[in-house]
Amino acid sequence: MQGARAGGWGPGLPAVDRRTLLVCSFILAAALGQMNFTGDQVLRILAQNEMQLSLLRDLEGLTPQKVDFWRGPARPSLPVDMRVPFSELKDVKDYLESHGLAYSVMIKDIQVLLDQEREAMAKSRRLERSTSSFSYSSYHTLEEIYSWIDSFVTEHADLVSKIQIGHSFENRPILVLKFSTGGSERQAIWIDTGIHSREWITHATGIWTAKQIVSDYGKDYILTSLLNTMDIFLEIVSNPDGFAFTHSMNRLWRKNKSNQPGIACIGVDLNRNWRSGFGGNGSKDNPCSETYHGPYPHSEPEVSAVANFITAHGNIKALISIHSYSQMLMYPYGHSLEPISNQEEMYNLAKRAVQALYEVHGIKYLYGSISTTLYVASGITVDWAYDSGIKYSFSFELRDTGRYGFLLPATQIIPTAQETWMAIRTILKHTLRHPY
């Protein structure tokens, strides 16, 4: 006699679907940390007749509950699947055996299966199948970006490779993409984005730029000439800890996540931690400040990783550090008003780059030295780079000018990246044509 039974499953549902449904709900419960199914088994019993079926139904009625039917006793010749908790296994198996009920073990340990399924689900969520399903007009999480990097490098292995240059304070890998057509110890360009984690448009621009480089190679004569003799290094997430924090807790977090014992505030401004005019005006020695320079130059692993890499490489000829917002293209110095020795050359180059940018979408940028265009800032990346001999050191402040600020709508990602690329390309062209 068929009646609706609590938790019962009609014979109509195929076993696989029901099982998946149950497994999924168990995953949810297990994920919520509520239940543990270690050692639990799922037994499959083929009842020969009504009497055997009713023996099984008796099991169901027991309190405290000894079994949990995934596929309840319905008709003879239809298998009965039941989950037996580890603690009841012996009793239940004895019961089945003593009544001549043949059974097989369908699932030896549910918890193992749950763990595997949960892992698989998480994994497929994390990984994109390929970079063609990755949206360049959206903002992404750290995991999505790192996963995209792996796909990207695989798809363009002839041109791109991934280098880990260190790890962050919270032990996340710091990754750099290397674009190279071969050679060894070639002169190179360095580009970084995301040193301030809340400047999301910069990471997004970095990603788009990477794609642009591989698609333009062989098509754009400037980029092709450049890559035929020089390499490009691109660090997209320069502050992975800060970036993760902007997703999890505080969208407007700027610094890294380092902390020193006994100091209540967290984080150092990575763009004040460089060994050039360190500790001067435009940086603070208050750990709670957004422009806290840190205890000493290069104290931060995110900075020392880059500084050491660039120094060890020894052949970087241009450095471009990308920030937002303000719509500016600037060159050193930040720490002083004193002009650099090739100020005129840099001014003219910035002017041309800004013009190239403007021609894409009509966006106007200011340009000049950092201290005279934006504000005095000490211990910054481009000052260090310039003092280390990298003549063509530039800093970008991307869109906008304050309307949305850091929360730039995702719809502006691609236009911003497109125009920025034209400015970068202008700088690359100049670097290529003025070797030193």
Next chain:
Amino acid sequence: INSKKECQVDLEFTTEHYNPEEGEERLGKCSAQVFFKNEKPRPTINVTCMRFMEKSKRQQEDYLLYKHMKQLKDPLDVISIPDSHGHIDPSLRPIWDLAFLGSSYVMWEKTTQFLHYYMAQLSSVKQWKTDEDAIDFDYTVLLHEFSTQEIIPCRIHLVWHPSKPLKVKYHCQGPQAPEEASGIEGSAAAPTMGLTNY
């Protein structure tokens, strides 16, 4: 002008509709003198505009906005406009606009020749009352301060009726000293804890 103690900035700018429509002309050309004295905030501003919108038309537009806002459903459960991705739901735009109006007053009060501000985000709405005559709006914004890069949370209470002057009361959180900080991560983060959906 004594340049040690005073600073004058001359500006020329054009204005347009806050939410311009396609093909709409720029409204007017303006020039302004902004005068900072003794490095103090609240600069004096003299503005003259040409071809500005007629007063009656301005009043009409204000009333339209006012009526539109009175019909909005209560946004109390809304936080973070724009969201992390810079998105603003079109139905919530007027709230953001009005928040900006109040914030612009606060920012003017704080602006000096060395410090200027932008409204980074409307982080929460405490109260939105439209049952009486005026719109009574109590909210928190995050201001982004140049050149310190600090994020300043400000609680603002504004009362707006198109035919009356805007009333604004506010309180901004002061800077955090190293000794004051508690164990909560992030100096300016405390009021922004619920900021994202992630």
